Amino acid sequence: MKIEKVSGTGSLPVLECSHLVKSFASRKAVNDISFHIDQGECYGMLGPNGAGKTTTISIACGLLQKDSGEVKVNGKELNHKSILPKRDIGYVPQDLALYPELSASDNLRFFGKLYGLSGRDLEGRINETLETVGLIDRRDDRIESFSGGMKRRANIAAGLLHKPSLLVLDEPTVGVDPQSRNAILEAVQLLSNEGMAVLYTTHYMEEAERLCDRVGIIDKGQIVAEGTRRELVEQLGSLDRIRISVSGMHREGAEVLRKLQGVQEVIEIGDEIEVLIPQARLKLPSVIEALIENHLPLTSLEVVEPNLEAVFLALTGRELRD
Amino acid sequence: MRSIHALLWVGRRRAAKDQRLAGVAILFPVVIMLLVGVLFGSNHPAPIGLIIKSNDQITQRLVSVLESSNSVSLHYYNNLPQMQDDILRGRVVAGVEIPQNFMSQVDEGKNPSIDLIAPAGQAPAITARTIVTAAVAVVSSEWTAALQASKKNHISLDKALAEAEKLTNSAETLISKKVSQQQSPFSYTAPSNLVLFVFITLLGASSAFVDTRKLGVFSRILAAPVRPISVVIGHMLGLFFLAIGQCVFLVVIGRVMLGVNFGDPLALGVLLVVLSLCAAGASTLLGTVAKSSEQAIAIGTVAGIALGMLGGCMWPTSIVGPAMAEFGHIAPQAWAMDAFVKLIYNGAGIGQILPDVLALLAFSVILVVISSTRLRHVISNK
Structure with missing residues (x-):
């Protein structure tokens, strides 16, 4: 910080x-x-x-x-x-x-x-x-x-x-x-x-x-x-990702999140839902609110921002540690 | 000045923490000095072998002069191989062969020469050489003087010779006394180990420089407001002070503990300064060319010993034959040893050792110029 x-x-x-x-x-x-x-x-x-x-x-x-x-x-x-x-x-x-x-x-x-x-x-x-x-x-x-x-x-x-x-x-x-x-x-x-x-x-x-x-x-x-x-x-144009776990109800959760404003894509990965959204940290309150309103039990939530490793890879076609 | 002072300070601190340095610079030379001095040096008369190939009057006189010396004791041999064998076995420290034509050489007014065989140079062998050379000079002077007196004063040669002998007897006694009083058994081993170990220590110290280089310390130093030339001066001055410190220590040990008379203090001081400068230059050069500290130590030790051998630190260059003795002067050690021998054995002053000092100075200038150029290059390019 x-x-x-x-x-x-x-x-x-x-x-x-x-x-x-x-x-x-x-x-x-x-x-x-x-x-x-x-x-x-x-x-x-x-x-x-x-x-x-x-x-x-x-x-x-x-x-x-x-x-x-x-x-x-x-x-x-x-x-x-x-x-x-x-x-x-x-x-x-x-x-x-x-x-x-x-x-x-x-x-x-x-x-x-x-x-x-x-x-x-x-x-x-x-x-x-x-x-x-x-x-x-x-x-x-x-x-x-x-x-x-x-x-x-x-x-x-x-x-x-x-x-x-x-x-x-x-x-x-x-x-x-x-x-x-x-x-x-x-x-x-x-x-x-x-x-x-x-x-x-x-x-x-x-x-x-x-x-x-x-x-x-x-x-x-x-x-x-x-x-x-x-x-x-x-510059890279990458979006932030929010990874969410709603125990046993990821299908329902994905439906709710798809309707949220600004959400570009929702992907179901096993028991997790991955939401692609710009400026994810700012959108967190509305994501949490939507899940609670729909009585979906939120068990974990993680914001994954695109990192410099990805930027480097995109710019040079190589990994940083190559 | 600030950076030079800092470099000297850190050099001192590092030297103080280096236990190997204390061993190589102080302990080893003193131990070897003592060991060689005790084994080969002695205040007892030096036993020398003698082969007489003629029984003429002048040869008899030479033998009587040698017999009367307190510094040598004579052992007579019939053949050269037997005497050489005894020299090798250490039964006699040197051998003298008085040639058949000794008298005719003197008669002809030549500077007479006799064969002197001496093994690896130790103080007794050098003492023997000094006594024999002096005795030959005394006897030939007597003979020449007697011949001239006999002709001029119309007296018999025997009478003239008796008169000449009276005059020279006191001189002969003086020679023996002077030699026996002045020469410590450590008179050769002290300076030879000083020269040998100053170079070995300084060449070995180049490993610390290689380490410093490898660690990137020079880059960091040059990232500070420091000119490369200041680093070069600071580094070389540090080595110079290390060498001069070691020299002074070994001279003090030699004088106080071993009774070595190093002769004229001014000439000795000049010699030590030039010797230290030369060793500092050699050390810096090795430090800039060695790829690792191990390599620096290996090269330094081998080069130090090999050049020491060539330069007369293991034995006097005078016993290895003129060609080899000349060749040995490719090593700065040879010039330093020549100067030490002149100071200690001949009571020479600055004037007499000047050629040796100048030769050593030439080595120093060449080494310092090349090594400082290389050092500057090395530190500026990591």
Whole structure:
């Protein structure tokens, strides 16, 4: 569930990428990609492995030289030689880019020093950041003693330490247990709600749906669709589905529901009824009311909205995990 | 500066946590230094084998000078194979064959040469060489001086020789005393293990660099407001300080515990700085070419030992024949050992070791330039 944003200034985007192109030998890894992220916005880059997500964010973080295009961070142009705009970026790479033999706090101390933090300010930020990712009680333990999920959270902490205005996370939940994944997603959600712009790449559709205000679907180095989840689904023209169980009376239930306004189709699947209807959540009261009026015993009800997986499949002809 | 300081800080922290490093950098060299020193070094007179092929006056004089030395004890042999066998078995530390034409060489005003056979280089063998070389110099000087005095002053050669011997007896005693007083049994093993292990440690440390690279830490560092050149400088300075720290530690151990006189402190300091720079460059180069930390350790250990062998860390290059000794100088270790031998055995200063230091510096510059270029390339391309 999204919480209300703190602010959105409406001024310059925090990150603005225009017409990025990057080739490796004859293969175009990034082919004319453009997008922007505003303050407090979480932008998801959704695509399968090898789609060009990591190359795009490597360019966006000034790590990789682009063939053409432009990257601006808070209005300042960024390229692989830039120094100052990098202060505004917190980069969380896909690799566990920490020293395993050092403690979490020593790792953060090192990265803090790179960003010019020192003394009490640095120590304070280390504690705050470890608190954010839920590792404060393990601050002095070696990274190599952490579980996979804890390592990932420490990895995120290193990107947050200097309070960047843009947090770039490259598939931060790959290979993570469900508990840690949830902790990571909650932390990212919190940061976004506090006003941090977030660029989040993933090939997990559920994560993009849960976290992101807008999603860019990337495939073969190009953004093939972009927008809010709703906008993307509407592009596809798919309808929401309501799955209903009325014990032993599904035939009667189907008849009643077919007569409801807005219902496009009613399908009987075993003991269940599936109703295809636009904006299903808004229509729920009238569906329930109709069933009750006709004395049909409602035992379960589920709204199934068309998801990004379906959108991706429709746009690319491939599954996200292909 | 900020990022260089941070990189040095993290390098120190990592080194402090690395138990392997403590073993390779500190424990192993000290143990091997002690072991080799105790086994092969000694303050007792070095037993040397002697084959005499002539019974002329000058040969007899050379033998008497050698016999009078406190630093060597003579064992006489009739044939070379037997003496070589005893050298191999460690019964004598070196063998000397005084040739039949020894006297004629001196008579002709040539710089006389005698054959010296020494096994894998240990301090006693080097002491023996020093004593024998000094004795030959003393005896040939006496003879030349006596010949000239006899002609000039119209006195008999025997009388002139007796006068010359009186003059040189004190010099001969001084040589023996000087050699026996200055040379610790660890005088060769201490610097040779220092050189050997500085390279092995630093080449081994390249595995940590490979790990860092593989973990993607460099990408994250470069995502910070840090220039690639700062990463290169910070990384290499960290290795340099590790090497110099190890050098200083081993020199202190050698001086305080093993009684090794490393000679002129300024020259020693310059040598250690250049040696450390060279090892840091070699380590960085290996770190940028190795595909895995295991590969870095394997290559580092083999290269460190092989180059150490070539460079005289296992035995002096002087005993392997001129061609091989020359060839050994493809290894920077050889130049470092040459400089150490000059400092320790010849009491050399910065001027005398300058050619060795410059050669080592040339190695350092080449290694640092190539490795920093590669490092910059590697970190900028993940």
